[in-house]
Amino acid sequence: MNNPFLIGKNIYLRGLNVEDAQGDYPSWLNDEKVCQYSEHHVFPYTQAQAIQYIEQLPSQKDRIMLAIVDKQSNTHIGNITLLAISSLHRSAEFSILIGNKNFHGKGISKEASMLLLDHGFNTMNLHRICCGTMVSNTAMQRLALSVGMQQEGIFRDEVYKEGSYHNTIRFSILKDEFNAKKHQSEKHS
Numbered sequence: 001m002n003n004p005f006l007i008g009k010n011i012y013l014r015g016l017n018v019e020d021a022q023g024d025y026p027s028w029l030n031d032e033k034v035c036q037y038s039e040h041h042v043f044p045y046t047q048a049q050a051i052q053y054i055e056q057l058p059s060q061k062d063r064i065m066l067a068i069v070d071k072q073s074n075t076h077i078g079n080i081t082l083l084a085i086s087s088l089h090r091s092a093e094f095s096i097l098i099g100n101k102n103f104h105g106k107g108i109s110k111e112a113s114m115l116l117l118d119h120g121f122n123t124m125n126l127h128r129i130c131c132g133t134m135v136s137n138t139a140m141q142r143l144a145l146s147v148g149m150q151q152e153g154i155f156r157d158e159v160y161k162e163g164s165y166h167n168t169i170r171f172s173i174l175k176d177e178f179n180a181k182k183h184q185s186e187k188h189s
Contacts, residue, residue, distance in 0.1 A: 002074060005066060006115040011108055013066040013080065013115055016057060020067055020076050021050035028078075028099025037137035038097065039159070061085070064119075068096075068112045070103065077103045080112050082120050082129070090127035092120055096143070109139075113147050118182060121175040130172035134159055144171040148181035 004012040016025075028034050029045035057065055062085045068078040078098035085092040094117070096109055120126045133140035135154065145151075149171035157165035173181075 006119055008111045008115050010071055011111055012069050012071055014069060016054045016065055016067050018051055018054055021047050021054055023076055026050045034099055037134045080116050092126055092129050094129050094131040109143050110146055117147060117178055121178050127175050128172055130170060132168045132170045135167045135169050148177055149173040
């Protein structure tokens, strides 16, 4: 493992580094299928932009962006983020992208999400973490529910994508809810 930050069973999370920009990472944000439910794939994303973004991450205290790495192959397969971190409100927004399509549908998103949510709640002492996705993104909705999030509401016509407006659905979880879910999962493991 190369400089792990959080370690799971099949994956580990680490900080992004400039070498990631020289791999597949920039191509994920240019892939229409990978980005079909995100706000990416509007403008081309270059290696130079990826390097610039990675280099400025350490100075941003309102976000944690981590690489998701497959332990077996040591391959960078996606990114996961807590952003809009508020120390006043003890809250953050959650986002995840599995860019390597070979790892879709293998439970990687849930494992990575549980690692980062646990860090957010039990190391950073956050109280609330939320996420949003387009209503048509059923995979992200299943992920949010599987980690214990609750649906909060629907935002009408919030995202313009591929020639039309789309509703988004919002989810959130509180620290005590997450810890109860985590405890329940550990009992059944």
